[in-house]
Amino acid sequence: MTDDDTDAVLDSLFATIEDRRDRLPDDSYTASLFTHEKGENAALEKVGEEATEVILAAKDDDREELLAESGDLVYHLLVVLAMNDATVEDLRDELEDRF
Numbered sequence: 001m002t003d004d005d006t007d008a009v010l011d012s013l014f015a016t017i018e019d020r021r022d023r024l025p026d027d028s029y030t031a032s033l034f035t036h037e038k039g040e041n042a043a044l045e046k047v048g049e050e051a052t053e054v055i056l057a058a059k060d061d062d063r064e065e066l067l068a069e070s071g072d073l074v075y076h077l078l079v080v081l082a083m084n085d086a087t088v089e090d091l092r093d094e095l096e097d098r099f
Ligand SMILES: N=c1c2ncn([C@@H]3O[C@H](COP(=O)(O)OP(=O)(O)OP(=O)(O)O)[C@@H](O)[C@H]3O)c2ncn1[C@@H]1O[C@H](COP(=O)(O)O)[C@@H](O)[C@H]1O
Pocket: 013, 016, 017, 020, 027, 028, 029, 030, 031, 049, 071, 072, 075, 076
């Protein structure tokens, strides 16, 4: 997979998150985070939980679990960005500024 492919996956995932945020379909886990009674805290708690699971998987040298939990973490992080008027493009700019 090339860097461009990775960008396309992140762009596509973020566009899906924005779509769920804007349309709030009933059967969407993403939409449920945007309508949760705990508000943004529900997504922030998931970021914390998934980060902990990443740490445990790394400490256990469990590569498969590490990748699965990293996927969950990145997804929930993108949801939090979408809740805060930030985009994956903003994140890309932030990282590029550090080169
Ligand atoms: N990448 C993800 C993704 N990663 C994780 N998750 C969900 O995040 C939750 C993670 O929870 P846990 O691992 O803690 O497992 P759990 O036991 O279900 O936890 P709880 O939800 O009960 O707290 C699960 O319900 C996963 O399904 C995701 N849900 C959606 N996406 C992407 O978002 C797209 C749209 O999904 P919907 O919003 O459901 O249409 C999907 O096609 C995917 O591309």
